[in-house]
Amino acid sequence: MKFKKVDLPFENWELEPIIDSHTVELHHEKHHARYEKSFNSSIEGTPIMDYSSLDQVLLDIDKFDGELNDQIRRNGGGIWNHNFYWTQFIIGDRELNDEEQKILDLIVKQFGSKEAFIDEFISASLKLFGSGWIWLVNDGGELKIMTTPNQENPLMYGIRDVLIGIDLWEHAYYLKYLNSRKKYLVNVLKLTIVR
Numbered sequence: 001m002k003f004k005k006v007d008l009p010f011e012n013w014e015l016e017p018i019i020d021s022h023t024v025e026l027h028h029e030k031h032h033a034r035y036e037k038s039f040n041s042s043i044e045g046t047p048i049m050d051y052s053s054l055d056q057v058l059l060d061i062d063k064f065d066g067e068l069n070d071q072i073r074r075n076g077g078g079i080w081n082h083n084f085y086w087t088q089f090i091i092g093d094r095e096l097n098d099e100e101q102k103i104l105d106l107i108v109k110q111f112g113s114k115e116a117f118i119d120e121f122i123s124a125s126l127k128l129f130g131s132g133w134i135w136l137v138n139d140g141g142e143l144k145i146m147t148t149p150n151q152e153n154p155l156m157y158g159i160r161d162v163l164i165g166i167d168l169w170e171h172a173y174y175l176k177y178l179n180s181r182k183k184y185l186v187n188v189l190k191l192t193i194v195r
C-alpha cells in the first residue's frame, strides 16, 4: 500500500499564535509531503508494499538493510512522526478527555509535577545536537523522555506507546522563533496535554 500523510485536523491558522499559519502550511504541504512522496516512490516493488501499517514497518526496521533501511529511517519516519505531531495538538480551551487526563496523571505521578516534567522535557530537547525529535513514551509502564536524531522515532527502538512528540527541526519553528528552540518548546507544549 501507499503510506499517507494525515490531513490536518484543524485549519492552518488554528495553532496561532503558538505556531503561525505560514509555518503550518509549509511544514505540512512541503516538508511532510516530501517525506510521503519520497517514501512511496522508494518502496515500489519492495516487500514494504505488502505492509498495511506504517507502525509495523517502523517496528520491523531491523529486517531491512541498505537503501530500504535508510528509506524507512528517513522518509517512513518522516511520515509517521509528522502524522503524530499534527494529531496530538489540543485546540482551544476544551477539557482533556479521559485518556488525556489519565496520561497527565501519570506524568504528574512520575515526574512530581507538570512543571517538573516540562523542565526536564525542555532541557533534554536542548541537549539534542542538530535536527531530530523529542518524545514522551510509555515504555512498559514507565514514562520516559527520549530524543531521536533526524526522522528516527521510538517505534524503531521497539517502543510503541508514544504520548508526546515534538519536531525539533528548525523548519518547525524558525519563521516565528528564529533560532530559539527553547521559546518554541515552552510555547508548543501549551498545545499538548501538559498545556
Ligand code: MN
Residues within 6 Å of the ligand: 027, 031, 082, 167, 169, 171, 172
Ligand atoms: Mn518537520
